[in-house]
Amino acid sequence: MSSAKPKSGTPGAGRRPARPGGVLLRFLVRRLAAALLLCVGITLVAFTLTQLVPGDPAAANLGQSAVDDPAAVAAFRAKYGLDQPVPVQYLTYIGNVFQGNLGVSQQSHRPVAEDLAEFVPATIELALFAIVLSLVVGVALGVVAAVNRDRWPDQLLRVVSLGGVSMPTFWVALVAFYLLSFKFDLLPGTGRLDPVLSPPPYTTGFYSVDAALAGQWDVMWSALGHLVLPSLVLAVYTVGMLMRFSRASVLEILGNDYVRAARAKGLPERVVIVRHVLRPAMVAIITVAGVAFGSLLSGAVLVEKIFSWPGVGQYAYRSAVNLDLPGIMGVSIVVAGVYILINLLVDLLYGVIDPRIRLT
């Protein structure tokens, strides 16, 4: 796809883009505007769905005796605006969201924004840890498999990646927890910190980062230690997936003329692979990694439950079970926003990897 258009006019090094920065800025503005619309759309879908499911928030949140008391139910409905017509409820909600007010959770009785600020970073921290781990391990093993195509390392790694994508996450989580934490006590099992430590002062919500910023090194090490087991479990699937895609992508690139040209230059094989093969292969790999990050977020619901990780997965689960509308809506917006950000990041990375995308 590189060269289909021979340049007319004077041959030479001409045709620099007018202002690369300006192009990037326009791109970002357009994407963010689209993202905003998408987020509003997501709220509408989530809101409609919560109206369609059977169940009554009042029944779900009030105690048995209160449900039998019509006055208590009416008071509950009035307090959360549930006595208004549905479209009015939605418009009120959207209006509030644009003022930064996500409502009050019916289940924690705290503002949803506060809840999310606490739970979302926990999940993101976990998922980031897992995706970085998956990329490093998955891409490295994929390259090893591709370079040794059809020889024993490739055969062995094929079994490994198949195992990774085939084992159910909840099962891996239970086995890993039992063996590594409970039985042999190699890694801390549950929670984000040792119980004796208190969380670091809130800056980003990532305990490891916040602790480092505050200089609380023992807290930082504890936070990192607690991340290892759940992120390992989360990464099992994505490692297998990224390994397969990396192998395929590297094999495809290896057949290119420019790889033969790089070898004809007498470069060491390591340089050929890292500089000439891996870079173009990364285009396909980061696309898959973006999708994989999404699957990590959904996989986190199970893993958070098993490792008592106070993340957005657990929060979403509790909100859904209790028909906590503001909670469900808040989680939907945040998750949609994360997906949009990841896609944006992937698109920006294309430009970093492939200069042709920057230039056009």
Next chain:
Amino acid sequence: MGTLLEVEDLTVWLATRNGPRKAVDGLSFRVDSGEVFGIAGESGSGKTMTAMALLGLLPHAAKTSGRAVFEGRDLLAMKPRALRDVRGRNIAMVSQDPSTSLHPMLSIETQVTEHMRHHLGIGRSEARGRAVELLSTVRIPDPERALRAHPAQFSGGMRQRIAIAVALACEPRLLLADEPTTALDVTVQAGILRLLDRLRRERDLAVVVITHDLGVMSAVADRICVMYGGRTAEVGPRETVLTRPRHPYTRGLLDALPHPEGGAATLRPIPGSPPSLGAVPGGCPFHPRCAFAVGSCQEERPEPVLIGTDHRVACPPDPLGGAA
């Protein structure tokens, strides 16, 4: 002029579904320093595999036999590591299509300097300075700016000039140019051929030009080897081979060339098509398509024999001997 490369009895087996098959079969030729040596033949005649064998870049599971002595060392017997140090430094390659042989995502600077820095152990700024010189040698306008650019920003002809600059970076003694002009416009072709010719004169560089295009040959080659079915049909000085060919296949190739004066009527195609890998006929590989074939052509593999000054032909019946 001394001999730079002496290839003797080179045979290349490629792995196929049906087992190993000979892509090159007992090829011998020599390249003198500073000359342009042309290897001509149709697709599948083993031209490209010959070049790949010399560089040690044959496809997976290919095997070679014979010798290829370059500056006193047999390339075919060298350890991969040692051959890698020859590649790019002493023997460089320019391939057919610069839009696929230049890396689309790396800057021109990286591509021109990376092997210089590796082979010659020079620093970034020195390599950069040499890259600017190289790009002006191959007539790239504004070399400083070109270094920061990427291949997609250049036309096909300019890209091939850059690919030649990449090949010349470590001042090799031998350049293997595999169809260097095939992917280019006719008008651009002439410029690239003139460039190659100038470079070999200025730099004491021997060039092996591999092509199916005898027009390209007549423009640049000092000596020509015509290949058919992985074997030498005829090898000799350009004048002799192109004006007084003694092998029926060479004659056929020349008759199949268009002449500016003649119309389509003067084109005489060679009947049949070249043999595919593993299906090379016994005896003389050309005999099924040869108008002059006699009984012995089907049985005896003809070896090139010296028939004139540096002129060898693998055709014992020699039907064109007295004529031409």
